[in-house]
Amino acid sequence: MLAGCGGAKQSPAQGEQGAQQAPEQTQDQGQEQTTEPVTLKVGATVTPHAEILEFIKDAAEAEGIKLDIVVFTDYVQPNLALADGSLDANYFQHVPYLEDFSSKRGLDLVSVGAVHLEPLGLYSLDLTSLDQLPDGATISIPDDPTNGGRALKLLADHG
Structure with missing residues (x-):
C-alpha cells in the first residue's frame, strides 16, 4: 500500500473557482502546454518494494513523475519520515499495519492506494x-x- 500524509486543503470558496480557472480559459487552445516533471519522494523497504520502484522508475518518468526513492531497513522509520514531512509517500505495508501504527502514535497517515500484499x-x-x-x-x-x-x-x- 502507498501511504500519504498531509494537511487538509481548503477548497476554493464559491466565486473563487471561476477566478482560479480564468488563466486556463484564456490560453491559446492551439498552444501546447509543457509541465515540469513532478518529483515524488517515496520511502520503501529494500525487498521487494524499493526494487519494484526502481523497476518502474523510467516508466514513471515518461509519465512526468520523477521518483526519489529512499530505502529503509525497518518498518518504523518510513512512517515516521512520512509523518514529519520528509517523504511524500511510502510503500511497504498493508492497511492493518498502517492503521495500527498510526493509531498507536497519534499520526494522520492514510492509504492512498492498494498494492500487492506480501x-x-x-x-x-x-x-x-x-x-x-x-x-x-x-x-x-x-x-x-x-x-x-x-x-x-x-x-x-x-x-
Whole structure:
C-alpha cells in the first residue's frame, strides 16, 4: 500500500473557482502546454518494494513523475519520515499495519492506494518441510501485532 500524509486543503470558496480557472480559459487552445516533471519522494523497504520502484522508475518518468526513492531497513522509520514531512509517500505495508501504527502514535497517515500484499512463509536453512519441525521447536514471528497475527494464523492453519 502507498501511504500519504498531509494537511487538509481548503477548497476554493464559491466565486473563487471561476477566478482560479480564468488563466486556463484564456490560453491559446492551439498552444501546447509543457509541465515540469513532478518529483515524488517515496520511502520503501529494500525487498521487494524499493526494487519494484526502481523497476518502474523510467516508466514513471515518461509519465512526468520523477521518483526519489529512499530505502529503509525497518518498518518504523518510513512512517515516521512520512509523518514529519520528509517523504511524500511510502510503500511497504498493508492497511492493518498502517492503521495500527498510526493509531498507536497519534499520526494522520492514510492509504492512498492498494498494492500487492506480501506473502508469509516459513523459512529454514536446515528443514525442507513443515513435517520436519520437531514438537516444541522455537520459531520467530514478526513483532508487530498485525503481522504477528498473520503469522499465528498461518501456523494455526497448518497445525
